[in-house]
Amino acid sequence: MFHNPKTYTIEEAKRKLEHYCAYQERCHQEVQQKLYGMNMIPEAVDLIIVHLLEHNFLNEERFAKTFVRGKFNIKKWGKHRLTRELKKKDISKYNVTQAMKEIDEDEYYKVFNELAEKKALLIEEKDVYKKKKKLIDYLLYRGWESHLVFDKVNELIK
Incomplete structure (x- = not known):
């Protein structure tokens, strides 16, 4: 029993990847992985990526x-x-x-403050230090700058 993977011509692969990119924005890495997953050879992958770039499917x-x-x-x-x-x-x-640059500075701080305040209310922890740690970990994991996090946590939890 041999597993016979489907093979694609360059044209078939182009159409399939055009649809893949039109459905949702993709990065080069995702497109490359998809093409290698379709068992395309490196030369074909390069050709198709150039086609997608030229026709603005990939940006x-x-x-x-x-x-x-x-x-x-x-x-x-x-x-x-x-x-x-x-x-x-x-x-x-x-x-x-x-x-x-897509993120508006005022909106950024507004979202941060709302997120921190909402999460602080949800943390059910009596120990002040443990509560602070949980909030700090949560906000840092989400990628907020440490100076913002520490200032806000100290403001919210006393």
Whole structure:
């Protein structure tokens, strides 16, 4: 019993990846993984990626901006976490910087304050130090800057 993986012509793979990229913003890394998963040879992968770039199906700056807006608005991630996640996806420093400009400073602090205050109320811990630690860990994990976190925790929990 041989497992016969489906093979694709370059044209079939192009169409499939156009749809993949049109459905949702993708980064180069995701597209490459998808193509290698389709058993495409490196030369074909390069050809298809160039095609996707030329026809604007693949745009790293646009991906980074969409990623930042989405994760900030929905998951309430801070700048450290956003930067870390984009770096994991091999997004260039320039595109990371451009994407961070998508976040309005006032909105950033507003979201941070709301998140911290809401979480502080939800932590059921009598010991002040343990409560502070839980809130600090939660906010740092979400990627908020440590100076913001420590100031806010000290303001909220006395």
